[in-house]
Amino acid sequence: MDKSTLRWMNVVCASCLLVFALGTSGCGEEAQSKDTQTDETEPAVPVEAAKVVSGEIAAYFSGTASLEAEQEAVVVAKEGGLVARLLAEEGDYVRKGQALAKLDDERLLLDLQRAEVGYLKAEREFKRKEEMHSKQIVSTEEYEVARSEYDTQKANFDLAKLAVDFTTVVAPISGVVSERMIKVGNMVQANAPVFRVTDFSPLLAVMHVPERELNKLKTQQGAIISVDALPGASFTGHVERISPTVDRATGTFKVTVEIRDRTNQLKPGMFGRVTVLYETRSEAMLIPKTAILYEGDDSSVFVIHDSIAVRQSVTVGLSDELSTEILTGVDVGDQVITIGQNNLRDSSRVDVIQ
Structure with missing residues (x-):
């Protein structure tokens, strides 16, 4: 290969390299330009x-609870017997001492009459012996025997009278008769349950609160109660009691919220949500x-x-x-x-x- 041919080939190769370099540079600048354009035109979200x-x-603690009555009493028959009359029915409001039912008292009245006769006889004899003893006509021993007999007959009379009184079943607390357990003609035994009386005011909601909330809740803090049975309705109350101990098994402590419902819509056993307001900023x-x-x-x-x-x-x-x-x-x-x-x-x- 002569020198002129070699020189020509070198020129051609150099030209090709220059064209390739220029092409690559142009592509890079174009790509960079496209990236810059993309960044500048990124759509706003x-x-x-x-x-x-x-x-x-305001900060609240919310929990669930079933409502229960503060006072509720199961009324028992203090004397056995046949139910003669019902004087109150479920749903009735009764006051403490009001009669709820009457038991048959025919036999007990006869017992009372017999006890009264013995009591009056012993009373007359005792007064006679008392007067004679004061005049020292009878001995002290005879006087004491007469007084003992009088005391015995008086006790028998009082017991017979009490048995008759017990044939009238009375309410031990004021409230609503929530359950009647007897019917007319039933034979009831002494101390058998016959009624349930519930005081609906106040009602209590007892919550079991995680121990981490212990320092947040205090007595007298306000509370709002809503129940599933009355959608849309809410009732006010306050924290009445807080247990000072934490249950080891559950890691909770007991908080009792008191609710006074003047509308009498809330009932024991209703399930609802209790919200306690514990801080406001x-x-x-x-x-x-x-x-x-x-x-x-x-x-x-x-x-x-x-x-x-x-x-x-x-x-x-x-x-x-x-x-x-x-x-x-x-x-x-x-x-x-x-x-x-x-x-x-x-x-x-x-x-x-x-």
Whole structure:
């Protein structure tokens, strides 16, 4: 190969390399230009937002409980016998000492008459011997025998009278007859249950609260009660008692809430939800609960600055059904994303939907 041919081939190769280099450079600049254009034209993510406001928030503890009566008594027959009459029925309001039923007392009245005759006879004899003893006509021994006989006959008369009185079954407390256990003509034994009387005011809701709430709940704190049987209705009450001990097996302590229902709509045995207000804070920084993102023990929100969503860690305080108190991380007036933040990246461009 001569020198002229070799020189020509070198020129051709150099030209090819130059063209390749220029082509590659042009492609890189075009790709970079496309990337830059893509970043600048990234579409804004539509979101909804709300401002951090200052307001009042209340903290509640909610639990479930069945209602029960503060006072309830099972009425028993103090004397056995045949049920002659019913003087009260289920649903009737009765006062303490009011008659509920009457048992047959024919035999007991005869026993009372016999005991009365013996008592009156012993009384006359005792008075006669007492007068004679004062005049020293009879001995002290005769006087003591007469007094002992009088005491015995009086006791027999009192017992017979008490047995007759016991044939009238009376209410031991004021309240509503919640159960009748006998019918006319039934034979009942002494001490057999015959009625149940329940005092509906007050009613109690007994909750078993986790021990971590022990320092939050105090007596006399207000409570709101709602029951499944009366949808839409709510009743007020207060914490009446708090057990000082924690159940080892369940890790809970007993809290008793007292409810006074003047409308008489609540009944023992109803199942409902009890909400106890234990703390209120004013001038708290509040945001909607939906704005907060949780990752383990950490919480954060997206704050909007010039249409850019910036993720910000926050410290939360009290919460209610709609709002959460923010202790640190945002300021009043900041705009936080409430809907659409779950798939956002930090520093994403957003479009707030009004």
